[in-house]
Amino acid sequence: MFDDAKNQIGFQERTGSQGDMPVFVASQLEDWLTVTAESQNDYIAFYLAPQSWPSNGEFGPDDTQNPCSVGGWDCSDFPCYRQMDCSFGCTWAGGESSNALETGDSSGD
DSSP states (O other), rough: OOOOTTOOBOOOOOOOOOTTOOEEOOSSSSSSSEEEETTTTTTTEETTEEEEEETTOOOTTTTOOOOEEEEEEEEEEOEEEOOOEOOOOOOSSSSOGGGOOOOTTOOOO
């Protein structure tokens, strides 16, 4: 994860996702970036604080802008990979970064 100045503010090792189990990405932002693979509809769902967006720009009729640039599949080796770049508005309000949190459970429990 990078800011507008191309400084790295978050990182997650390459990992797989089982079914609808999300991957949580910690960063210098207060909230976790939650990433969920949607294999039936071939997109990735992103959630950050009150924002959510799909990699394919098809969450619904009010989704007018796709913040993701999605490349083709690279299946030269298994598993297949796909490069994409997505943008979103910053949600940081000056609090503690999600890097300092112990788990990716954003439910507050």
